[in-house]
Amino acid sequence: MEVRDALRGTASQRVFTSEAVPDGVVVSILDDARFAPSGGNRQPWRVAVVKDQALRRELADLMQLVWDEYMGAVAVGATPYAWGRSIAAPPVPTPNPLLADVEDVPVMLAVAADMNQIALMDGLLDRPALVGGASIYPFCWNIVLAARDRGLGAVVTTFLSRQEPAAAPLLGLPDGHALAATIFVGHVAHFPTKLRRRPVDTFATIDRFDGRALTG
Secondary structure (H helix, E strand, O other), X not given: OOHHHHHHHOOEOOOOOOOOOOHHHHHHHHHXXXXXXXXXXXXOEEEEEOOOHHHHHHHXXXXXXXXXXXXXXXHOOOOOXXXXXXXXXXXXXXXXXXXXXXXXXXXXXXXXXXXXXXXOOOOOOOOOOOHHHHHOHHHHHHHHHHXXXXXXXXXEEOHHHHOHHHHHHHHOOOOOEEEEEEEEEEOOXXXXXXXXXXXXXXXXXXXXXXXXXXXX
C-alpha cells in the first residue's frame, strides 16, 4: 500500500473471517514490525503467539470481566479508567463478539514490554507514567500496518493489561515485563473506505497549547 493510504485507511478491525493466516505470514508481519523506533533502539518487546484454544478462552474470560466493567462506566456517562477516577458503577454484562469467538480468530498476539529496557522519562511525576509507551506502541501499530499491507485487518486491545496479575502466569510473562497489548489479526470481509477523525485545527495550536489554531 501507499503510505498515505495506509495511514488514512487503517481502522481497528474486530470481526474476522474463518480464513487461516499461515505462520509464515505472521513471521513476515513481525519481521516488518520490528523496525519500529524505540528508546535507545533497545527493542524491548516480546510476543507470544497464542494458539492454544483453552488458553485463549481463559484470557478472553479475563478480558470479558474488564469489558463488562468498561461498559458499566459507559452506561453512566463516565470515561472508563480515566486517571484519578474510580468507576462508580456496577459492571454491565455485555456481549463482545471478538471475545466470545476468540477461539476462531486467526491470530492472537500478546505483546509484552521489558520495563528494564524502557526509560520512563515521566516516571517520577505526580501522575501515571505515560511516555514509556513510545518504546512499545509504535511496534504494536507497525504490526497493524504490516497486516494491512498484506490485506489483513487487526486491532490493538489493552483489556488484558488490566488483568495482568492473573494473565501473567498463564502466559509465562517474564519478571520485569508488562503486558502492553493483545493484538488480533485476520482476514476481514471489507475495509472501511473513509475514517472519521477530528480536523487538524481542532487539536494543533501555535507556540502554546492555548495558542491560536494551526491552519493551512
